[in-house]
Amino acid sequence: xxxxxxxxxxxxxxxxxxxxxxxxxxxxxxxxxxxxxxxxxxxxxxxxxxxxxxxxxxxxxxxxxxxxxxxxxxxxxxxxxxxxxxxxxxxxxxxxxxxxxxxxxxxxxxxxxxxxxxxxxxxxxxxxxxxxxxxxxxxxxxxxxxxxxxxxxxxxxxxxxxxxxxxxxxxxxxxxxxxxxxxxxxxxxxxxxxxxxxxxxxxxxxxxxxxxxxxxxxxxxxxxxxxxxxxxxxxxxxxxxxxxxxxxxxxxxxxxxxxxxxxxxxxxxxxxxxxxxxxxxxxxxxxxxxxxxxxxxxxxxxxxxxxxxxxxxxxxxxxxxxxxxxxxxxxxxxxxxxxxxxxxxxxxxxxxxxxxxxxxxxxxxxxxxxxxxxxxxxxxxxxxxxxxxxxxxxxxxxxxxxxxxxxxxxxxxxxxxxxxxxxxxxxxxxxxxxxxxxxxxxxxxxxxxxxxxxxxxxxxxxxxxxxxxxxxxxxxxxxxxxxxxxxxxxxxxxxxxxxxxxxxxxxxxxxxxxxxxxxxxxxxxxxxxxxxxxxxxxxx
Numbered sequence: 092x093x094x095x096x097x098x099x100x101x102x103x104x105x106x107x108x109x110x111x112x113x114x115x116x117x118x119x120x121x122x123x124x125x126x127x128x129x130x131x132x133x134x135x136x137x138x139x140x141x142x143x144x145x146x147x148x149x150x151x152x153x154x155x156x157x158x159x160x161x162x163x164x165x166x167x168x169x170x171x172x173x174x175x176x177x178x179x180x181x182x183x184x185x186x187x188x189x190x191x192x193x194x195x196x197x198x199x200x201x202x203x204x205x206x207x208x209x210x211x212x213x214x215x216x217x218x219x220x221x222x223x224x225x226x227x228x229x230x231x232x233x234x235x236x237x238x239x240x241x242x243x244x245x246x247x248x249x250x251x252x253x254x255x256x257x258x259x260x261x262x263x264x265x266x267x268x269x270x271x272x273x274x275x276x277x278x279x280x281x282x283x284x285x286x287x288x289x290x291x292x293x294x295x296x297x298x299x300x301x302x303x304x305x306x307x308x309x310x311x312x313x314x315x316x317x318x319x320x321x322x323x324x325x326x327x328x329x330x331x332x333x334x335x336x337x338x339x340x341x342x343x344x345x346x347x348x349x350x351x352x353x354x355x356x357x358x359x360x361x362x363x364x365x366x367x368x369x370x371x372x373x374x375x376x377x378x379x380x381x382x383x384x385x386x387x388x389x390x391x392x393x394x395x396x397x398x399x400x401x402x403x404x405x406x407x408x409x410x411x412x413x414x415x416x417x418x419x420x421x422x423x424x425x426x427x428x429x430x431x432x433x434x435x436x437x438x439x440x441x442x443x444x445x446x447x448x449x450x451x452x453x454x455x456x457x458x459x460x461x462x463x464x465x466x467x468x469x470x471x472x473x474x475x476x477x478x479x480x481x482x483x484x485x486x487x488x489x490x491x492x493x494x495x496x497x498x499x500x501x502x503x504x505x506x507x508x509x510x511x512x513x514x515x516x517x518x519x520x521x522x523x524x525x526x527x528x529x530x531x532x533x534x535x536x537x538x539x540x541x542x543x544x545x546x547x548x549x550x551x552x553x554x555x556x557x558x559x560x561x562x563x564x565x566x567x568x569x570x571x572x573x574x575x576x577x578x579x580x581x582x583x584x585x586x587x588x589x590x591x592x593x594x595x596x597x598x599x600x601x602x603x604x605x606x607x608x609x610x611x612x613x614x615x616x617x618x619x620x621x622x623x624x625x626x627x628x629x630x631x
Contacts, residue, residue, distance in 0.1 A: 116496025121150030164487030181451025183472025190418035225269035232273025275570020276306035290544040298625030340590040354413035357459035371399035526568020560618035567611035
């Protein structure tokens, strides 16, 4: 019997990509653009390329440096690595209470009660659940660029998907892929659309009408694709690429009989409730008004006092029922405050990780665990999630090698020259391919905007393409391949938390990416052939 060929480990795949990147530094000429500082819409600064400033330099072939790239990759991605470790530890403390199991059981039980409604039965209650969750996260991605935050939600949605009879891939689709679709079809994302339009010299968030159409089309295609896959797995769970992985990593874990669980509320839960309530009251006085920014518009309201009031009012009822529901309520309000923090106070991974860390501690104390037990649970969670954190740092070494080899600018300059002598449709297609290719090397949307838009925007004027169309090409190129590129710390982190091998994810997502890439090109054609609002040419 022929021996089955072993699939390379994710670490092995990333390591060989680093070696390949190092080999490129020996053959690709070195080159650099001059750069200047540009002020972004949020007041921060970003280095941008000076037009027509490319010049060749000596390349720096990488040899032993590919090993030091591991260390530098860890340093570069340290914020996401620490974020993953804190999230893993915090949720392990929460999971010890079995609160999430109770929540999933209660959620599925309630959905069964409305299946008797003819419309819901026709559409399928689980199809409705998947659709609504994906739309919600897509909105988050389209409006405020949710990306890193999805790592935390994977721990919630993978068990939910498995409990509904699906697999971990469906769980990842519910939050990460949905947010990525919103990111690609961004409406008001300040990290991509805001920066790209600002660098292109066009009014912020113009052209939103056509981008809204784009967002609808992308989500329609994406949700249908996921629903078809979910239906296939529901019918035959063993057809899943990760069936054995899910059995080993998720289904084999101890679960509770939530229906026969003994519900109780220790006195420590009431203490936690009182302490958090006092803290929220204090913060309500300090931050009595919050300005929530959505794209180029904003609204000011007493959102923190409102959330504090809801927390204080609702929790006595859930505490009387069980500590499990109190911990779930803490999780729900943690998510609410995460949204407020991101949209109102510019939170990033440090603040979000801190918020979830506090959530984990509060859950452990409410469940009447001793300090030593909470510490042990936290360390167990960190140990369980460590491989996901380590692969993020390893993948960061790819970018380090290319940067220190001084070949990124050369690659960008060389492929940008390929647009010459092309027609409008051909040129916008080449721009799209360039942005897609660069995203594999530089997955950061803001960094890529700063790198490419100062070149692409003026060039579009010369060939009669609106700068807005160039922004859309950047938008698509930046969005779709975020779901497959190994240099994306977010993707690698998500897969690590979900315990999905990278090679199996690539096998599943590649057909989907191909569909999206082709769809993106078709959606670009109207931007150069039709008279769309916000896509006017700039007069020279």
